[in-house]
Amino acid sequence: MRITVAICTCRRPEGLARLLNALGQVDVDDAVSIIVVENDERREGAQVCQQFADGYRWPLRCAIEPRPGISYARNLAVAESLRHMPDAIAMLGFVTVRTLVI
Numbered sequence: 001m002r003i004t005v006a007i008c009t010c011r012r013p014e015g016l017a018r019l020l021n022a023l024g025q026v027d028v029d030d031a032v033s034i035i036v037v038e039n040d041e042r043r044e045g046a047q048v049c050q051q052f053a054d055g056y057r058w059p060l061r062c063a064i065e066p067r068p069g070i071s072y073a074r075n076l077a078v079a080e081s082l083r084h085m086p087d088a089i090a091m092l093g094f095v096t097v098r099t100l101v102i
Helices: 013-024 044-053 070-082
Strands: 001-008 031-038 060-062 088-093
Touching: 001 013, 001 070, 013 031, 013 044, 031 044, 031 070, 044 060, 060 070, 070 088
Parallel strands: 001 031, 001 088, 031 060
Antiparallel strands: none
């Protein structure tokens, strides 16, 4: 089975690095590839991908979605994933929790 793990990220380079480290430890016999969609103009996630790409366990690609918004990032993640004709796509994303003090 060919599985693409699609990750949407925006302003979470440390979390992305932790996630990529954890994914690299997963014990699976299937063919896995990783696509990260960066959705921030600072492109910190793209920099994290560059740091991991050379020695990473599976193929790791980064795509840039310049339009802000999770729907744009998800649409690009699916489009990029489907280009490689996987049997399955696992979509991962980050959620920001903000605290408002009144």
